[in-house]
Amino acid sequence: MSTETSVQWVPILPSDELWEADATDVEVAGEHVLLVRLPGGTVRAYQGICPHQEYLLIDSEFDWERGLLTCGGHHWVFRLADGAGLNPAGCQLFCYDVQERDGQIYIGVPQHGRRYNRCRE
Template sequence: MAFVKICNLEDLWEGEMESFEVDGQEILVVWPADGEIAAFQAICPHQDIPLVEGKFDGKSIICRAHQWSFDCITGAGINPADSRLAKYPIKVEGDAVMVDTEGVQVLFAHT
């Protein structure tokens, strides 16, 4: 695995999400309140809408366009349940937040 630094912890807020570009890919980073930081594809698998423009309620990532929602821990679809976000390996070393994009493919769903 080739982890790349995407930001520092001070660039994120617990309970919020932020988007970062890594190796030409947009990565959505979420930090659930009292939870661990996770990284997912930054576009909705429905119609390529940037998820950072949506909402994050601390448990679900919700697309602004059609309200598709995803679990912030696993990336599994909540609405609709047969959708999913690609999840990237992520780790924190000191103050550095690092992600590995190798081998992860952005997922697309039915329309």
């Protein structure tokens, strides 16, 4: 997750609206954010657009058992636990900080402006 200390915590949705092994696309500060609840309950938030050719990641294939996301555009594969690119290796989804408290999911929006990683094949 981000090491940026200057973030604005934005309430996204009630915790009970994101089930285990589920994903949703939300808009935060004008950008698509992919919000996922992993098996076991951990919530992660990533840039919602593929870093390859800007395909919406919510339209991807989710393999919850293996913990993988395969982009529906050109089949790039990312690990759901940390956003790391597996195919191609070395590509990384931007990860937002996430907090879950008082029945609400919050995303830490960095105030430095960078909320997107771009990778080219």
